[in-house]
Amino acid sequence: MSSSVGTATKSERTRALIRDIALRSFRERGYDQTTIRLIASEAGVSVGTTNYHFASKNDLVQELYLDVQQQHRAAALPLLETSDDLVERLGVVFRTGLAQLEPYHRFAPEFLSAAVSPRSSINPLSSDSSESREIVVGLFREAIAGAADKLPAEFDEDLPSALMLGHLLLALFWVYDTSEGRERTSRLLDRGLRLLKLSLPLVRLRVLRKPLRELLDLIAEVQA
Amino acid sequence: MSSSVGTATKSERTRALIRDIALRSFRERGYDQTTIRLIASEAGVSVGTTNYHFASKNDLVQELYLDVQQQHRAAALPLLETSDDLVERLGVVFRTGLAQLEPYHRFAPEFLSAAVSPRSSINPLSSDSSESREIVVGLFREAIAGAADKLPAEFDEDLPSALMLGHLLLALFWVYDTSEGRERTSRLLDRGLRLLKLSLPLVRLRVLRKPLRELLDLIAEVQA
DNA sequence: GGTCACTATTGAACATGTTCAGAAATGAGG
DNA sequence: CCTCATTTCTGAACATGTTCAATAGTGACC
Numbered sequence: 001m002s003s004s005v006g007t008a009t010k011s012e013r014t015r016a017l018i019r020d021i022a023l024r025s026f027r028e029r030g031y032d033q034t035t036i037r038l039i040a041s042e043a044g045v046s047v048g049t050t051n052y053h054f055a056s057k058n059d060l061v062q063e064l065y066l067d068v069q070q071q072h073r074a075a076a077l078p079l080l081e082t083s084d085d086l087v088e089r090l091g092v093v094f095r096t097g098l099a100q101l102e103p104y105h106r107f108a109p110e111f112l113s114a115a116v117s118p119r120s121s122i123n124p125l126s127s128d129s130s131e132s133r134e135i136v137v138g139l140f141r142e143a144i145a146g147a148a149d150k151l152p153a154e155f156d157e158d159l160p161s162a163l164m165l166g167h168l169l170l171a172l173f174w175v176y177d178t179s180e181g182r183e184r185t186s187r188l189l190d191r192g193l194r195l196l197k198l199s200l201p202l203v204r205l206r207v208l209r210k211p212l213r214e215l216l217d218l219i220a221e222v223q224a
Numbered sequence: 225m226s227s228s229v230g231t232a233t234k235s236e237r238t239r240a241l242i243r244d245i246a247l248r249s250f251r252e253r254g255y256d257q258t259t260i261r262l263i264a265s266e267a268g269v270s271v272g273t274t275n276y277h278f279a280s281k282n283d284l285v286q287e288l289y290l291d292v293q294q295q296h297r298a299a300a301l302p303l304l305e306t307s308d309d310l311v312e313r314l315g316v317v318f319r320t321g322l323a324q325l326e327p328y329h330r331f332a333p334e335f336l337s338a339a340v341s342p343r344s345s346i347n348p349l350s351s352d353s354s355e356s357r358e359i360v361v362g363l364f365r366e367a368i369a370g371a372a373d374k375l376p377a378e379f380d381e382d383l384p385s386a387l388m389l390g391h392l393l394l395a396l397f398w399v400y401d402t403s404e405g406r407e408r409t410s411r412l413l414d415r416g417l418r419l420l421k422l423s424l425p426l427v428r429l430r431v432l433r434k435p436l437r438e439l440l441d442l443i444a445e446v447q448a
Numbered sequence: 449g450g451t452c453a454c455t456a457t458t459g460a461a462c463a464t465g466t467t468c469a470g471a472a473a474t475g476a477g478g
Numbered sequence: 479c480c481t482c483a484t485t486t487c488t489g490a491a492c493a494t495g496t497t498c499a500a501t502a503g504t505g506a507c508c
Contacts, residue, residue, distance in 0.1 A: 036495060046458045057495065109341035116340045117333035118400050176342050176446050188442055218412055222400050260465060270488045
């Protein structure tokens, strides 16, 4: 998190300071309560300075996204070593992803509202979010690639993105989940994975290829 | 739309005036551009007056919801007379629902952002939205009740709400749909309905009852 | 060390939804 | 037609993210 203090120019140090203070504040106070004026005040600079280094508040959220997804990757990779079962590997990516979000659950409605618009720069499907998004897509890609059971090659291209979309939908459910320890989200994920495991052999049936292909095509086009 | 002018006290007329101007503005300018000051100005009153009659901007959105869902009902009911096939009847409710939203597609991201938070008063799942929400749930209930094929009675209670949630998810897809005439949303709906029609006979199989029941239970608890 | 283009910083200004103390209007009871 | 409590209305105030003209600082080149 703390961005290599010491070296770097004055400007880079100011930028890093603002970034670190903003990220800490997002964690502690959420999106709404993290105001530009508060960040500026804690960093000992003026409002204009924060907006000079980060053109908007949402640019700071992108820094947060990157941080969260890098930790997602760091948490998932070692666990992916432990199994070569496709469904289990997907479960690892989903579960470690949710685990990263958990500290933010209190503030999830605020972030959701700011991010859900297709026009928002912090929409996970926006071009501005591509760097952090690709980390997650990459994880799903690796989960598939390292699995013992191979899927038809025609699915390889779109499937990771579709799974990332599934992860976003799961996160949407998670935002609305008021159960203790997000127990209902866990149950939904477990049941979904069990269903997937049961129906996976069917993918190889010729009759199912076409409807699946069509469904995947529809999903693949979803973007902000 | 226009709220019985003429009769009614001065206060009621002011309230109706503000309401009508707000609803027209939502349609023409969307959520963001419809500012309280603009409404007040067009109504020839002060900012404080609009907030006296409608405690918040979102209270005016509730008026819009009600208007839209009443038209949804008016559009769906006659078409429900034309078929007693369950899946076709559900299709009527879905399609007439989307048709009501269509004029707002330009502004859908704004409305989505304002409504998606579980803490928002205009969240369709909030208690504040219950009146308009129940119109939609009622439509699904009637679609089921008037169908020739009867479902197991145990589903009757939760299914209409679950279908309403499905409609919300479809609307989410619709918000992100950039295709000409929302052609992709139509296709998704058609394919979903076809799939439903094919799998409906399976509902009567004992083995599927429990997983279905569990799924429905998870879904039924989703609320804002 | 002086010059000067570029980089970095400042804080006032703007529009937004909402609040609220106070002013004005209303209308029921005499 | 008064009285006066209640209802209705007003507009200034607040906090928010963002913009921008003006100022200050920095550092490369002579």
